[in-house]
Amino acid sequence: MSLRLRATKKIPRGEEYDVVIVGGGPAGLSAAIYAQRFLLKSLVVAKEIGGQLNLTDSVDDYPGLGRIRASDLVNKFKRHAEMFKATIYYPEEVTGWERLPDGRFRVKGKRGLDVYAKAIIMAVGSVRRKLGVPGEREFAGKGVSYCSVCDAPFYAGKDSVVVVGGGDAAFEGAILLSGYVKKVYLVHRRTEFRAKPFFVEVAKSKPNIEFVLDSVVTEIKGKDKVESVVVKNKKTGETREIKVDGIFIEIGFEPPKEWFHKLGLETDEAGYIKVDEWMRTNIEGVFAAGDCTSQWPGFRQVVTAAAMGAVAAYSTYNYLVEKGLYKPQKADVGGTIFER
């Protein structure tokens, strides 16, 4: 569940920040914590607070916290950033920026945000990947879901669902759904899984999870809502129509690469923002952190996102010092919490 609190205040138009952090997931909030510790005047602008953690049930691999509900971890990140008086503004969507002749950035948002920044940290995560098969778009929200953790309870007592994917999200979803529905089909295009072995073992131990491997979904069918899914075995070419109440598409994320290119950010082939080991992008004064970056591909974790956010804030601080732009805030003053 995402945190969406009622509006209290708007960010004053023309306000100037040392750094604007775009994104409110673990990378963005960690960047805010560290930026405030470097006494930078920082603004976090986010569509929602929590990022991908909002699509996860629980986290058990963030050091020091044991097993924790993802929503509680989001709250902890947020409260920690607030403790250091980071200014957090949401929901707002940064649309882009322009570089001014004096080197500052003018940053604008969809809902009227218009502020200045000496530096920017991009921590925008990535967007859900789609299957691109007939019926997917038509039945979105009518049996097609992209978030098992969010929607599983709606299927309580139903007969069967399909989960697509072989990563942590698909396995976490299948395991969760196996407690709500009579039968879960896990459809994956290979026989090897990206998911953590722990998830795979738990899923294998569930008698009501059936693995449909080397297979892809080719069509989603129904009248007013999803009624069946057509699955093709890639090796044999055989197709099978499975009667289901819903399909959960958990096949990962893609970065918004067209937007990055429009902003002038260099990306890798997959569209992730290219960064060096200090989270510097190809644009001077623009840093990036978390799932939107090319750093550590294939290992996108809360702890790695948080680490990147911290490094990006440190690099921002160094950049401002080198440029003679560092004017520390007083330690006891800072931003306000703005919530819309």
Ligand code: NAP
């Ligand atoms: P992911 O790790 O990228 O896995 C995506 C899966 O979908 C892969 O198995 C991939 O198959 C498959 N896939 C991709 N495109 C496909 C397509 N067009 N058709 C069919 N299958 C397709 O994504 P994720 O599972 O969403 O996880 C994202 C990140 O969040 C990961 O870093 C993960 O560790 C993390 N996460 C952690 C937890 C947790 O620890 N509690 C829970 C959820 C997510 P191939 O394997 O063949 O490429």
